[in-house]
Amino acid sequence: MSIVSIVRVDDGRVTEAIQRAIDLVDGLAILKPGDTVLLKPNLVKPAPAGSGIITDARVTDAVAKLVLKHQPGRVIIGEGSSVGYDFPGRVDSLSAMERSGTADVARKYGAQMVDLNRDEIVDVRAPNAYVMETFGVARTAYEADMIINLPVIKTHGRTGITCGLKNMKGVLPGNEKKRTHQLGLDRGIVDLNRVIKPHLTVVDALVGRAGTHTQDDDRVRLDCILAGTDVVAVDAVCATIMGFDVDEILHVRLADEAGLGEADLDCINVYGERIANIARPFQPYAEAAKERFGEATILEKNTCTGCLGEMESTFLYLNEAGLTDRLHELVLIMGTPDEVPDLETTPVIIGRCPSDHRHLGVWVPGCPPHGIKITDAVCEALGIDKAQLHRVIKQLHEAGAS
Numbered sequence: 001m002s003i004v005s006i007v008r009v010d011d012g013r014v015t016e017a018i019q020r021a022i023d024l025v026d027g028l029a030i031l032k033p034g035d036t037v038l039l040k041p042n043l044v045k046p047a048p049a050g051s052g053i054i055t056d057a058r059v060t061d062a063v064a065k066l067v068l069k070h071q072p073g074r075v076i077i078g079e080g081s082s083v084g085y086d087f088p089g090r091v092d093s094l095s096a097m098e099r100s101g102t103a104d105v106a107r108k109y110g111a112q113m114v115d116l117n118r119d120e121i122v123d124v125r126a127p128n129a130y131v132m133e134t135f136g137v138a139r140t141a142y143e144a145d146m147i148i149n150l151p152v153i154k155t156h157g158r159t160g161i162t163c164g165l166k167n168m169k170g171v172l173p174g175n176e177k178k179r180t181h182q183l184g185l186d187r188g189i190v191d192l193n194r195v196i197k198p199h200l201t202v203v204d205a206l207v208g209r210a211g212t213h214t215q216d217d218d219r220v221r222l223d224c225i226l227a228g229t230d231v232v233a234v235d236a237v238c239a240t241i242m243g244f245d246v247d248e249i250l251h252v253r254l255a256d257e258a259g260l261g262e263a264d265l266d267c268i269n270v271y272g273e274r275i276a277n278i279a280r281p282f283q284p285y286a287e288a289a290k291e292r293f294g295e296a297t298i299l300e301k302n303t304c305t306g307c308l309g310e311m312e313s314t315f316l317y318l319n320e321a322g323l324t325d326r327l328h329e330l331v332l333i334m335g336t337p338d339e340v341p342d343l344e345t346t347p348v349i350i351g352r353c354p355s356d357h358r359h360l361g362v363w364v365p366g367c368p369p370h371g372i373k374i375t376d377a378v379c380e381a382l383g384i385d386k387a388q389l390h391r392v393i394k395q396l397h398e399a400g401a402s
């Protein structure tokens, strides 16, 4: 039987909850003095602690503190932010560490910070791979004696949920991240975890994120911490807490079938709180997207997070500008769609992947293109005044900065 702990955080006492959650699963039993430990939070993009988008720095702080009691040789905090947030010197994993407060944790404990997108790459082979037989991973992750995975509990547009298994994607350099989307994200995640498997997963379930993550009420407060040495079991419990049927979360089911862990709740011992006492439905991404993106037609396949994230910004701007009723006229082509039918309206073609279709409408080059460029292209395709949208964008950015 696999074991997963669920511990409620009382009165903001995160450190105590994490200590208990890890103790219940004996999570640091394998850690030896002198070991190199990689802490791998989710810092998908620059966002503040408590947003539910990234791992709360208090979680990383508490785990680092516990790890240091075991006299490791080195503690490293490493992350490779997502494709749309990997532009060194402008926005990258290190700026995500600063924005989230994770960099302060690293400085406080003398931990090294590593941008895994810019790390040396080691070529690895996944035994019995579904789709990625060989791929490159960050050397820091490959060589760590212990990987402690620190995901935050969230919905995801492609994979239903993102938690422990998917959080490991941060150890893939940028081009390999894109490849997992092109080859099939769920199966790519499993292949990655065949090679780089976390030894312990501690889930930030203080505040998670539902829907498309774009609205304030997408934040879901659970005020708890989960831990386990079987990342598949941890994800199965998290999916259940979020109101999903584990069998419908493909990468979790496939990880079980690949022998990486246990996804059957009947074979998982839950210590601490009962799932039923914590469970709170998270609105699925697809359901929220349908509500928020209205009647727009999206022709796509294998689009990765970079373009999806930028496209979300565009929809946010259009909705804020009161242009929701124009969305039924909008056709977007993204990723590598199987086919593009004859269209009566001018489509917007987003990014490098669908560039073969650029002659059909307004093409936005880039990998990914910036959300404002996509917005400009949408204005051009629909005959909307760009200045109107730019005023809205300015207001939103000013409100966000205040």
Ligand code: SF4
Pocket (backbone or CB within 6 Å): 083, 178, 302, 303, 304, 305, 306, 307, 334, 335, 350, 351, 352, 353, 354, 366, 367, 368, 369
């Ligand atoms: S163009 Fe977009 S979908 Fe294609 S690899 Fe780049 S970010 Fe991903």
